[in-house]
Amino acid sequence: MNALRLRIAPVAGEAMLEQWRHVHNTIVPPAAMSPDEARARAGRHRLENAYLGDVLVGCSTLRPPAGEEAVATVIARVLPPYRRRGHGTALYENALAGARLLGARAVETCVLAVNEDGLRFAAARGFVETERYTLDGEDDLWVDLRLTAPRRAG
Secondary structure (H helix, E strand, O other), rough: OOOOOOOEEOOOHHHHHHHHHHHHHOOOHHHHHOOHHHHHHHHHHHEEEEEEOOOOEEEEEEEEEEEEOEEEEEEEEHHHHHHOOOOOHHHHHHHHHHHHHHHOEEEOOOOOEEHHHHHHHHHHHHEEEEOOOOOOOOEEEEEEEOOOOOOOOO
């Protein structure tokens, strides 16, 4: 029996964008996006989906490096039934490699505070909390984290 391999693909076209949006909205419902908001996001960031065969299991967002520090933001999201199988690690490492290719000198991520799996995942990869905040007019707590000990392959 052949085990299915995770396939990570850049979001291309409306169907893939809708899949990306589904994962995003499932994992971070307080920041749920409309199709138009997702299209705008796709114009600014690198979006990718992860599949086992034809089954969507997760997505990632790479905000390209910006500012004097060339800070990139890397976010990996895995649907709950597919967690703890290495898919998040693969998505994260792929996005991190993309950030480095774009010249990132620092990497951050953002996690909804109630997403304990996401916070553990980030901490296990060397991210440390830099800020907790709520958005204006909202009650949901967000956590920004920064990678303090970048891991290099080799």
